[in-house]
Amino acid sequence: MLRASRAVTAWLFHPAATDAMIGGAHPSHLDVTHQPAPGTQVRLPAPLGEVREEFTVPRGTAQAYRLREGEYLQIIDVEGQQCSDFTAFRSDGLEAGREWMIDGTATRSMVRGAYPGPGLLDKFHDAEMRPLLQVVQDTCGRHDTFGLACTARGYEDRGFPGHLNCSDNISEALAPYGVARRSAWPAINFFWNTWIDHASHRIMTEESHSRPGDHVTMRALEDLVCVSTACPDDIDPINGWNPTDVHVRIYRPETPIRRAVAWREKEDAPMTTSQPSAFHARLEPLTRHFTAARDLWAAVDFPATGALGEYWACREAVTVQDMSSLRKYDIVGPDAEALLQRATTRNVAKMAVWRGAYTLMCDEAGTVIDDGTLFRLGPELFRWCCGSEESGRVLEELAREMGAQVRIHALGGAMPNLAVQGPQSRELLRRIVFTQPQVPALGDLKWFGVTVARLGDREGAPFMLARSGYTGELGYEIFCARADALAIWDAIMEAGADLGVTPMGTEALGMIRIEAGLAAAGAEFAPGVDAFEAGLGFAVDLDKPAFTGREALARNAQAPRRVLKGLLLDGSDVPRHASPVLDGERQVGVVTSATRSPTLGHAVAIVRLGVEHSENGRRLEIGQMDGRMKRLGGTVADIPFIDPQRKRARA
Template sequence: MPEPIVTRTSPDRPRASSVLQPGLWQGGPGMERYRVKGRGSLVVPVKAGDRIAVCDTEGAQACELSFIDTNGRFNDAGLDVASDGTAEGLKALVAEGGEGASRTLAAFRRRGIDLAVARSLGLFGQSSTAGAKAEFTMALDGLLVVAAPGRPMHVASADTATPIELRVKRANVGRSYMEMLPEPLADPLQEIRIRAATASAYFVRAGEFIQLIDVSGRQCTDFQAFSARKVDRGLDLALDSTITRTLLGRSYPAPGLPSKAFDRDIEPLVEIVQDTVGRHDAFATACNARYYDDMGYPGHVNCTDNFNKALAPYGIPGRKGWEAINFFYNTHVDQQNQIHMDEPWSRPGDYVLMRALTDLVCVSSSCPDDIDAANGWDPTDIHLRTYSGAESFSRAVAIRMTPESAPVPTQETAFHPRFAEKTRNFTEYRGFWLPASFRDGAIGEYWACRERAVVMDLSALRKFEITGPDAEALLQWCLTRDIRKLSNGQVVYSAMCYESGGMIDDGTLYRLGQNNFRWVGGDDASGLWLREQAERAGFRAWVRSSTDQMHNIAVQGPGSRNILKDIIWTAPQQSSLGELDWFRFCIGRIGHFEGPPVVVSRTGYTGELGYEIFCHPKDALAVFDAVMKAGEPYGLTPMGLEALDMVRIEAGLVFAGYDFNDQIDPFEAGIGFTVPLKSKADDFIGREALIERKQTPRHRLVGLAIEANDAIGHGDPVFVGRAQVGVVTSATRSPILKRNIALARLDVHHAALGSTVEIGKLDGHQKRLPASVTDLAQYDPGKTRPRG
C-alpha cells in the first residue's frame, strides 16, 4: 500500500543565507564615505540636493568647510550657511604640504580657483565630543572642500590633529561606472575598461606604471606580461609564477624587497609598487575551457580563451591554459597541500600598482567565473590605467584600523631618510616601513645592543592622548594596572583586556598630568576600545590618536645613558636624564633650552638599559643627527627588526599576534604581574574572568632551551610522548646563550622548570627536537641590566 501523505500545519520554508560582511561598508544606495586625515584636506564634487554629514570621529578636532561653485568662486549659497572664516587652516595646510595638499591644489588649478580669497565655515573644536556631527543639504552644484587643520603637536601636550569623516548621500542614487571609479593617482596615459568576462591587451613602455582597479569589489583579474623586444623576436616568454615564487620565497610579489615578477628567462618584467589588498595568488592557471567542461559547463567563456583572442594581434600563440599572476584571487594551500578557494578580499576601489621594468606587452582579464565564489558569484568590471614613468609613487600596502575603515597606505617614518642612507632592507610593519637589518647584519646589530648601544625606529607604535576630567577613571576601568597609583612623570606597563579576559593589547601608559595620559601600544584597536568604553560609560574623556604627530626612536644598550645624558636638556623642575629611574620619563629638549622638544622615557624592548625618545616628525632628523653624533665615541649603530626579535625573545618580552592574542589572558601570556587582583580595589574590564582564569589556569608561557640547532618557528607543536601539550610562540638562535631558544605556551601540567618536552617537526611525530622548560627570560631573568 502507498505510504500516507503527512501534512504539516506549518511546513519549514527554505531560508536564505545570513551573511555578515563588515568588510563591505553598508552605507546604502547613493551613500559615499571619505576620511580626511588630521592636518589634511579633501575635495569632493557635490550636486544640489546631496546631503552631507561631517563627523568629528575622535573629538576636539576643528574642521573647515568651503564650497566652490561651478564658476570657481567661493560661494556661501552652496551650503546655505554663512561663512565665518577665511579658511586660514586650509591655507596653512596647503602651504605646509599637508595630507592631500597636492590634490587640493591641483583641483584648484584646473578650475582657476584663487585660494587667497577662500571663505570657510568652522565646525567642532576643542570642546566637541567624539562622534559629533553636522549635517547640510547642498543648494548648488560645485566642489566641497573639507579640512582638518591643526598645529604641529608639542610632545608634552595633547594638541594632536585627528581625522574628520565626510559622508555624502547622493540625491541621484544611480551612479554611473565613471562615478564609481576612484580618482586617478595622476594624469593617466591610458584608461581601459575591461568589461566582465573579457580581456584586453595593451602596450606599456619601460618605467611606466600600470594600475589595475577592482571597481565594485570582490572581482578577480589575471595579469600576464611579455618583454616587447622578445615578442618582436617571436618569443613568448611570459611571466612565470613558479620562477617568481621560487626566487622570492613567497606566493606572489608585494611592495618592498620581494616586489618583482620574472619571466621564464628569469628577467624581471614588473615590480609591485602599491597594493591595497595584500591577498592574491599565483597557485593556478587562469581559468580555461577544461575547468568549466569538467564542472559541467561546456562552452563557458574563460580567461584563457580571452587571453588568446586579445594577444593574437601581437603574434603571441594561443595556449590551452595560461598561467598568470591572479590579482584579487583568494586561494590558499593547507597543511595537506590541498588548494582551497574563497571570495576575494578586495573591496570597491582596491587596486594594484605596478611599474614596467622594460617595454611590455600586457594582457589583463576580468574573470568570468560565476559558478563558484571566485568573484563573489557576480563577475564585474576591472579598470586599467597607465601613468607616465615621470610620476612618483611611494611603495605601499594598505591597512585598515577596522574591517570597514578606508585603506591607509604604508607611510615612511620621519626618521626614514636617515635609516635609508644605511639600508634598503625595509619591511612593512603596522602601516610603516621599518628597517629589517643593516649592512652589518642582524648578528652584528645584536652584539652592538648587548655590548655597546643601538638606535631603532619604533615610530609604528600607536600613540593615543587620553585627556579630560574622567581620563583617570576611564583608564582605571580599561587597564589592568592601578592607574590611581601612577605619579606624574611615571610610566607603567599594562595589559588591556576584553570582558572574557582575552587581551586586546599590551603597552605603556605615561602620566603627563592630573588629567593627561598617553597610551603607547601596538595596535589601533586599543584606542578604539578606550573610546568605545568612554562613550558607553559616559566618561568625560577624549581618546585622540597622535601616532602621526609623535614619532620615536629607541637608544638601547649599556652605553645608552652616557650617549644621551649630555644632549638632553631638562628644566630645573624636571629630572635630568641621568637621574631617571626605570619606567620614568622627562620632558626636555635636544642640546639646550631652544632645541627640539622631546619626551625621553627609560623604557625599552631589549632587556638592556635603554631609553625611548619621542618627538614631532618635523624635528626627527635633528633629533636623530644629535643622537648619532653623541653616539660615535660609544660605537652607536642602527638596529633593525630582525635583531630586535632576537633580543626581546632572550629577555622574555612578548609580542602581539605571536605570544598573545584575544584568546590569551595576561597570565597565559607571561605578564600576570600586570594584573594586581589583590591590591587594585577598583573594578576593571575582565576582572571576574581573570579571577576565574587565574584560579584554574590551563596554559603558561615559558622559555624553552632547545638541544638542537634545527630551525624552530612560531606555531611548531610541543609534545610529551604522543600528546601535544603546547605550541612555540616565538623562537630564535641566541648568540649569547649559544643555543636555540623559544617562548612556548604549554599545558600547566608540563610547564614546571626543568620539565622535558619535544618540539615536533615534519608531522610532529617523524622528527622531534628535545627541549627543557626554563624561565621566560633566559637572558638576565632578574632584569638587573635595564634596572642598573
C-alpha cells in the same frame, strides 16, 4: 591628454615635412587611443600621476596592450571582489619568435613567497629568471600565483559548455601580437583569494578580499606586451558571484609613484597606504630592506652591520631604532584616571606624575586586547603608547558607557619615536639632553620614569623622554614632533659616534625581545589566551578595584591550565611559530616565539605548556615536518632566558 566632459568630434592632424612627402617617405608613427569615460555609477580612485593611457576591461573580456620600459601599470578592481588574470611577454622575445612570459613557479622561487610585495623581493620573473615587472603598490594583499586562468574545460566539466572563460579571452586578445593560442593560460590572478591548506595541502579559495578601488601597481623593467582580463566566473565565489569590470591605467616613466601597501585599522575601516616615517630620510640611505609596520615602513636590517651586528651593538654598546609605528593616545580630563583604572590591569591611582607602567587591556574573559606603556604626565593627563588601534576603540566605548568627562586623542603620525637602547644609552643621552628644573632630570629617571626634555639647551627641539624599551637592556624612548625628527636623529648619531651607536632593525629586535621573554601580539597573546596564559600575570593587579576582565582573571589565576615557559633547545634549529610541543607522542604545548640566541649559542623558544608539563628541567620535544618526522629536544626553563631579574634594564 585631452579630456571632454560631453560628446565631441575630434580632428587630429599630423604634419609632415614637404620634402618627405615628395620623396615618398612615410611620416613618423602616431599612436592615438580613445577611452570612453567610465560610468557615473562607479567612482575610480584618483590617478597616481600623469596617465599615458587608460581603459576599462568590461566583465567577461580581455584586452592586450603594450607597456614600455619604466612605465607604471595600475590594475584596478572597480567594484571590488573581481579577479583579473594577468600575464606579460618580453617584446624582444615576441619579435624573435620566443614567448618569454611571466612564470609563476620561477617567481615564487625567486621571491621565496607565494606573492611578491613592494620591497627588495618584489618582482615577477620569466622562466629564464629575468625580472619583467616590479611591484610598487598593492592595496589588497591577497592574490593567486598558483593556478591557471579559468578555462573552457573547467566550465564544461561542471555542466556549463560554452561559458565565457579567461583563457580563450587571453588567446584572442594576444593573437594580433603573434602569440600562439593555448587552451589554458597560466596567469597571475590578481584579487583571486587562494591559499594552501596546511592539513590537506590543497589550494583553497573563497570570496576575494578586495574592495572597490583596490589596485596593484607595477613598474615595467622591459618593453612588454601585457594582457588583462575581467574574469567571467559567476559559478564560484571568486568574483563574489557577480563579475564586474577591471580598469587599467598606464603612467609615464617620470611619474613619482612611491612603494606602498594597504593598511586598515579594522576590516571595515577606511584604507590608508604605508608611508615613510619621519625618520625615513635618514634610514633609506642606509638600507633598502623595509617591511610594512602597520601604516609605516620599518627597516628590517642594515647591510653595513647586519642583524647580528645590530644585536651585539644593543647588548654591548647602543642602538637607535625607529619605533614610530607604535600607537599613541592622550587621555585628558577629570575622569581620565577613573577611565584608565577601569580599562587597564594596573592600579592607575597609585601612579605618580612622571611615572609610567607596562599594563594591559583585557576583555571580559581576561583575553589581552592590547599591551603598552601608560605614562602619567599630570594629575589629569595620561599618554598611552600601545600596539594597536583596538585599545583606542575600547577606551572610547568605555568612556561613553561611563559617561566620563574625558577626551581621548589619537596622535596618529604626529608623534614619531625612537628607541635608544643598550648599556651606553644613558651616556649618549647625557650628551644631548637638557631638562628644566621643574621636571625629572635624565639621571633621576628610574625604570619606567618619564620627563620632558630638549635637545642641547633650553632652545632645542622638545621631546618626551621615557626610560623604557622592548629589549630588556638599559634603554630609553624618545617621542617628538615630526618637524624635529631628523634633527634629533642627527644629534643622536653624532653624540654616539664614539660609543658605537648603531641603527637597529626589526630582525635584531626580534632576537633580543625573545631572549628577554617579552610578549608580542599574535604570538604570546592572541585570541583565546588570557593574561596569565600569555605570561603577563605580573601586569595584573587583582587587588585594585573592578576592571574589565578582573573576575575571569581572578578565577583563572587560582587554577591556571596553561603557563608560558621557555625551552632551551639542544641545537641551533629554530622551530616555527605554532609548532607542537610534545611529550612522547602527546602534544602538551605550542611554540609562541623562537630564535637562535647569539648569547647562549643555541636556539630558544617561548612555549605555552600545560601546567602538568611545565616544571623546570623537564625534557620535551618540538615537532617539525608535520610534527612527527623531526624532533627538536629541549629543556623547560624560566623566561627571560637572559638576565632573569632584569638587572640590565634597571641599571
